[in-house]
Amino acid sequence: QVRLVESGGGSVQAGGSLRLSCLASGSISSFCMGWYRGAPGKEREMVARIDSDDTTKYADSVKGRFTVSKDNAKNTLYLQMEKLKQEDTAMYYCAADPYTWCRDEYNYWGQGTQVTVSS
Numbered sequence: 001q002v003r004l005v006e007s008g009g010g011s012v013q014a015g016g017s018l019r020l021s022c023l024a025s026g027s028i029s030s031f032c033m034g035w036y037r038g039a040p041g042k043e044r045e046m047v048a049r050i051d052s053d054d055t056t057k058y059a060d061s062v063k064g065r066f067t068v069s070k071d072n073a074k075n076t077l078y079l080q081m082e083k084l085k086q087e088d089t090a091m092y093y094c095a096a097d098p099y100t101w102c103r104d105e106y107n108y109w110g111q112g113t114q115v116t117v118s119s
Helices: none
Strands: 004-007 010-013 018-024 032-038 045-050 056-058 066-071 076-081 090-097 113-118
Touching: 004 090, 018 032, 018 090, 018 113, 032 066, 032 076, 045 066, 045 076, 056 066
Parallel strands: 010 113
Antiparallel strands: 004 018, 018 076, 032 045, 032 090, 045 056, 066 076, 090 113
């Protein structure tokens, strides 16, 4: 069992930055870890993911603006969000798949942290 707790969300003006964190209850070094987001009226989408060897993938909408990383020693996943846009407004969820590489299937989910970007 893996518990995931997101933090770092909040309200920010367009063009601003936020760093989201996801603290896991155990080691994530051998896991695929991902960030998803869901906005009202929109389907939940993959934002970024990182596998056990630090290979990453991003949604086209956030490439060049968001960076996913992890600190295995701290059991923590991060999402650095830069140049935020109103369309980034959503609930952001951390997810974990206990697998050696990312297959876009996640066994564990956090409860989410809200990001609101205003103009």
